[in-house]
Amino acid sequence: MKGKDIILGLLKTRGPLTGYEINEILQDQLNHFYVGSYGMIYPTLKKLENSGFVKKEKVSQDDKPNKNVFSILSLGEKEFNKSLYKPLQDDEFKSDFLIKIYFGNQFSKSEFINLIKNEIRIKKENLRLLEDNLEKWKNNGMNDNHKFTYDYGIIYYGSIIRFLENKLKQAENI
Amino acid sequence: MKGKDIILGLLKTRGPLTGYEINEILQDQLNHFYVGSYGMIYPTLKKLENSGFVKKEKVSQDDKPNKNVFSILSLGEKEFNKSLYKPLQDDEFKSDFLIKIYFGNQFSKSEFINLIKNEIRIKKENLRLLEDNLEKWKNNGMNDNHKFTYDYGIIYYGSIIRFLENKLKQAENI
DNA sequence: CAACGCATGTAACCGGTTACATGATTTC
DNA sequence: GAAATCATGTAACCGGTTACATGCGTTG
Numbered sequence: 109m110k111g112k113d114i115i116l117g118l119l120k121t122r123g124p125l126t127g128y129e130i131n132e133i134l135q136d137q138l139n140h141f142y143v144g145s146y147g148m149i150y151p152t153l154k155k156l157e158n159s160g161f162v163k164k165e166k167v168s169q170d171d172k173p174n175k176n177v178f179s180i181l182s183l184g185e186k187e188f189n190k191s192l193y194k195p196l197q198d199d200e201f202k203s204d205f206l207i208k209i210y211f212g213n214q215f216s217k218s219e220f221i222n223l224i225k226n227e228i229r230i231k232k233e234n235l236r237l238l239e240d241n242l243e244k245w246k247n248n249g250m251n252d253n254h255k256f257t258y259d260y261g262i263i264y265y266g267s268i269i270r271f272l273e274n275k276l277k278q279a280e281n282i
Numbered sequence: 283m284k285g286k287d288i289i290l291g292l293l294k295t296r297g298p299l300t301g302y303e304i305n306e307i308l309q310d311q312l313n314h315f316y317v318g319s320y321g322m323i324y325p326t327l328k329k330l331e332n333s334g335f336v337k338k339e340k341v342s343q344d345d346k347p348n349k350n351v352f353s354i355l356s357l358g359e360k361e362f363n364k365s366l367y368k369p370l371q372d373d374e375f376k377s378d379f380l381i382k383i384y385f386g387n388q389f390s391k392s393e394f395i396n397l398i399k400n401e402i403r404i405k406k407e408n409l410r411l412l413e414d415n416l417e418k419w420k421n422n423g424m425n426d427n428h429k430f431t432y433d434y435g436i437i438y439y440g441s442i443i444r445f446l447e448n449k450l451k452q453a454e455n456i
Numbered sequence: 457c458a459a460c461g462c463a464t465g466t467a468a469c470c471g472g473t474t475a476c477a478t479g480a481t482t483t484c
Numbered sequence: 485g486a487a488a489t490c491a492t493g494t495a496a497c498c499g500g501t502t503a504c505a506t507g508c509g510t511t512g
Contacts, residue, residue: 109381110499117385128463141380147501150465173463173508192388196400197378198408204371206315206434207283211291212427214366226370234372253386256449260380260442267441268434275430284471302491321473324493347480347491 109191111148112156114138116188119162119180122249126175127153136241137254140234140261153178161187217282224276228269235265283365285322286330288312290362293336293354296423300349301327310415311428314408314435327352335361391456398450402443409439 109117118130125133127149134144156162161184165177180188205227212220238261245254283291292304299307301323308318330336335358339351354362379401386394412435419428 109378112499114381117381117388121385121387126463127465138381138384141375141377143374143376145501146463146465147503148499151500154465169462169509171509172461175463189388192382192385196382196397196404198404199379200317200374200376201315202317202374203315204283205373206431207288207291207312208366208370209427209430209434210312211295211366212430213295213425214291214363223370230370230372251387253383256383256386257380259449260383260445263441263445264438267437271434271437275433286471300491301493319473320491320493321475322471325472328493343481343490345481346489349491 109194109197111142111144112152112161113188113191114142114144115149115152115156116161116180116184116191119178120185120188124165124177124179126177128175137245138257140238140264141257156184159183217279221276221279224272224279228272228276231265231269231272235262235269238262238265283368283371285316285318286326286335287362287365288316288318289323289326289330290335290354290358290365293352294359294362298339298351298353300351302349311419312431314412314438315431330358333357391453395450395453398446398453402446402450405439405443405446409436409443412436412439 114134115130118133119125122133127146130149130153131144131146134142134149138144153162153164157164157178160181162178162180165179166174167177168174205223208215208223212223215223238258242258245258250258288308289304292307293299296307301320304323304327305318305320308316308323312318327336327338331338331352334355336352336354339353340348341351342348379397382389382397386397389397412432416432419432424432
């Protein structure tokens with residue numbers, strides 16, 4: 109599933125949305141397993157419109173700038189359903205941290221330790237951001253499946269932080 | 283760190299290598315945190331050669347096809363060191379499985395359960411492949427830092443498999 | 457009047473992937 | 485003589501990212 113399928117899925121399951129709102133959902137809820145940005149969202153919405161998958165409606169607002177609201181069309185629903193039944197792709201994981209660890213003998217002891225400390229800091233920050241979004245998410249229509257993806261993130265970050273803290277102790281005692 | 287930095291790092295830390303050998307190392311050792319392929323390796327080696335980072339040497343073999351052996355040059359070592367000290371990039375994780383789970387209310391109960399079973403199968407297979415490589419890796423110069431990245435993979439797969447098995451039970455009991 | 461939140465977009469680039477194409481040598 | 489292993493490469497494409505560019509309306 110690509111960016112276009114996620115956008116179609118959001119429009120299908122949550123109703124009409126603006127590019128701005130799609131971005132908010134991606135950042136608040138899907139960020140730990142799919143990274144999106146405006147640079148993906150707006151060009152994709154344009155392509156989806158040109159393909160007849162979604163339609164755009166201009167909405168004037170008094171208290172805020174005007175906006176473009178996108179709704180999914182039946183052709184778009186078909187396309188989304190198709191994507192759901194495509195064979196499951198293996199996860200893509202790329203870790204700059206692990207690449208650097210792999211070449212860790214190029215570092216001094218203190219550099220190596222700082223590398224791990226830094227990664228722990230980042231992962232703890234990731235975990236905190238995810239946890240902070242929980243209340244917001246609950247008030248914004250969180251279902252059991254959303255909770256599944258949330259729990260996955262919590263377990264993943266927790267396991268990795270524990271692992272890294274062990275490795276840090278080992279590295280410090282050498 | 284990009285593909286080019288990994289190739290430079292391998293040439294620096296393991297000595298001269300062919301594209302074929304680089305691919306073997308990527309598949310056997312780095313595959314769980316960096317996915318590479320010939321389509322990346324050969325064009326990258328060409329660019330590295332054109333930039334003066336590596337040099338190519340043709341080697342004739344009697345028992346096997348001839349090959350091109352690449353060695354790192356001092357300019358390449360500089361480039362690699364530079365990449366090691368660039369700010370740590372956040373991991374990139376993209377999960378087709380979690381995207382489908384996020385939209386899980388589009389599935390029937392049995393489809394949903396099969397989706398989880400399928401992912402467990404894939405993750406167990408990933409884990410097994412990693413474990414199977416351990417002996418081979420040990421006999422091929424595995425250091426403590428390599429072991430670090432191996433352990434990371436084991437912990438990650440183990441945690442996720444346990445998590446998914448719990449969720450599977452829950453899904454079956456609804 | 458600055459900072460922030462809301463809102464939309466594009467052009468150039470990138471770091472690859474995918475599919476294809478080829479061929480030697482050895483083992484079964 | 486088929487399959488496996490060793491070995492190298494390219495052309496077309498892709499799914500984005502990065503950096504830039506703009507502007508309204510509200511809040512402090």
